[in-house]
Amino acid sequence: MATEAFVKPVVPNGHDGYEDEDEDDIPLVFKRTSNTASTTNRSRPIDNAMRNSVIGSTKSPPPMRSPLTSPNRSASSSARSSMMKPTTLPSSSSVQRSTVKSPLRDDRSVVAKERNGLGKAPSVSKSDDEDSEDDKPLSARLKMDSKEVTKQLSSSGRGSTQQAVQKSNTRPQGLSDNTKKKVLDGRATVSSTVQTKTSVGTSSTKPVHNEQKRPLVNNINRNGLKPKTEGVSSQAPAKRPLEKGSSSNQSSVKRPKLSEPARPVKVEQGSHNAATQDAKGKNLDASKPLRANQATVKEDNSDDDDHVPIASRMKLDSSNNKSSSSKPSSSKTIASSSRIIAKKPNKWVKDSKYSKSSKSLPSGDGQTKWKTLEHNGVIFPPPYKRHGVKILYQGKPVELTPEQEEVATMFAVMRETEYYNKPKFRENFWNDWRRLLGKNHMIKNLDDCDFTPIYEWYMQEKETKKLMTAEEKRILKEEKLKQEEKYMWAVLDGVRERIGNFRVEPPGLFRGRGEHPKMGKLKKRIRPCDITINIGKEAPVPECPIPGERWKEVKHDNTVTWLAFWNDPINPKEFKYVFLAASSSLKGQSDKEKYEKARKLHNYIGSIRAAYTKDFNNKDVTKRQIAVATYLIDKLALRAGNEKDDDEADTVGCCTLKVGNVECIPPNKLKFDFLGKDSIQYVNTVEVEPLVYKAIGQFQAGKSKTDDLFDELDTSKLNAHLKELMAGLTAKVFRTYNASITLDLMLSKETRDGDVPEKVVVYQQANKEVAIICNHQRTVSKSHGAQVEKLAVKIEELREQIKELNIDLDRAKKGRTPLMGSDGKRKRNLTPEALEKKIMQTQGKIEKMERDMQTKEDMKTVALGTSKINYMDPRITVAWCKRHDVPIEKVIYKELHQSHRFATLETFLCIAIADI
DNA sequence: TATCGGACTTAGGAGTTGGTGG
């Protein structure tokens, strides 16, 4: 390893996207596309299933080899040393993770693994090599040398770290068995080592493998924390009472949906173990050194270092990490490749000639975001057009003013939605509409109103629209475009950029998600006098599109990126902003910064995990809560969980979890059940480090179900703590990091030789894993049941056909003619060979349909788009596509890849390759 | 230190579109 250390290892698979730092340099501008979300559906069944997993399984990990990780990775990693080294990260993290499996991870297993740091590539195999060639170059290019790494590190703020690091390192040798095991897991490399002791286990999951387990847990046990039972202070003021008592309550309350148990953990160990082992083995070697130290540290000192910023403690191992690998087949390849790569990368990275960086990065707050900004303001929805259809009140038609009719229409058209019959929705609507009707209006209550006439008018309008010819539709579309064209673009620093939401939100009834207390309230029409425009000083102020009216205010603030804003009519304290589109350089830049931060976390994750593991039994309750919360955020990808007002839906994140949201299941499993963002239910049962389990029990002691689990904690305290560990680190970075590392790991691990469709499936599986980890759900489409049924029917028909064909085959062999078909027609007289061929083909069809059906079922509640757009570093995807000759458009949709972000990446990659 | 204001990112669902299998 050592040798390799500097070289960037090529990742076998090559991926590395993540790892490469270079990319950083890359000019890319990421732009994001707009969203994509998938469909709707809210069910969340899936999740459950998927989610459950154990976080840390205790078992010792079997030796697996992670392809990636292991050797190659190590090597490579080392190479990357800098970043990602899988080793590094993984290590620590890995260790933990591995140990633990996060439930999530289970499925997520993969993820876990990744996180662990694997690097990427399992081994590159020969085949890989080939790919690797591409890969290599790229990856290699991307990656930095160790030196670079170092630089980065330092830049990242390690500075002081070193010292700290040292401390941590110090411990090295002493890894406990546990540690070793962890290490073995592969994840462990350096960091792992460190952690090892404490090891939290993280989950690593391999998709399949996950199971492997994670030594961590075990380790933990050894550590044997004693749980203190004491109490946590129970002060917990309940921040927001759950409504129901139990956590679950929430869920229940808000979303009835699933409560299923999570899926069982998945996986299984089986396969992976092997991998793991390998990895471990490898890792060990390499890793031990550094991280071990750290890890070791842990308990002992437990407190010692506390003060030391983790960051400082950490250092990278970059060099260290690299090492291990050995093994496998890939090694050769890797090595060689790595070298090559290494060189390139540097260049690459550094070269920033390509980088477009010309623009100033936005980044920090208060910083200048632009020098000149021109735009034409916003476009307003057309004024209300009266239809004159009357509603019935107690059976009689009622005359309404246009204003009253407009709001009545908003309500009428929602008849087929879930909102329509919700008491809160009706109540809020009625309160606002009644105000419009006036005190003396004949309509005295909503229940006596019959909106059917308006609903029918609306349906008819819809039908009419549908019946328009394609030509008519095209003309309408063009007209609309012509009207809006001038509002669609802004010129920022001389560059024409698309504006994201240049249309002012039209009036309507508020559709909050979950059990939102304000659902049904009237969202009034926004007028120019509600809008503040932000534009360059030199630019002409946009003309107010509504004659006789004027903007509320015109500002020239170049420290912000918004072009206009107005106060949210539903929550006047909040704002609605008009920003540039995701494809703009401004958004792309911040996107890139986001991924860079996640990458940087890769270098710190080992020490961070070691640090929080050490604090699982810290005597200071606040520290203990921070440690456990960080663990949950890291392992389960939970959101931070800011405090919320009472006039918002009752949802929680990590810091706002209620006692009732977490159930302790002996010996060391935790069942989470709560409503998260958008009132999406999160149900997951995971095995955690025994110390975590104990700590949770302590935090719950003496409290009611609606009290805060982490009563000493809030997001600002948590983030302040995280910032001590790594500059710029906040809770959400863990989500980005774990999502990207998971993608990377899964891709490198699962990609095999094969045709493009097969590779695309691998990508989708990886994407799915990430979505599960992040709990991105969608509701099951209305037609899902019918679609599945249809497939089932077809499969049955094909089976019948096979039966008939077999009969015909028997007859044909005996020289007889086929029987009449089920349709009564005479069949062609085929030779036995032809019949056999036909049977085979039909069998193949059945198999494909069964697979499709399974996939459809598996994916019915998983939303892939959100993670693709917001969490998975596009560089990983691009690098993988290049490496494996998969056209980028097969895995990324158009708009996404058209966006600068991807275009740039591709360019970047091409350049890198050429360089080589 | 807790709150609040402010600025941005992340999220799911509705609506639209275009590719494709029958």
Added chain:
DNA sequence: CCACCAACTCCTAAGTCCGATA
């Protein structure tokens, strides 16, 4: 050629996080 469905786009709600202020 048509119907269907998956893939997108659009929309806007709902989070995160930071810095200022009380």
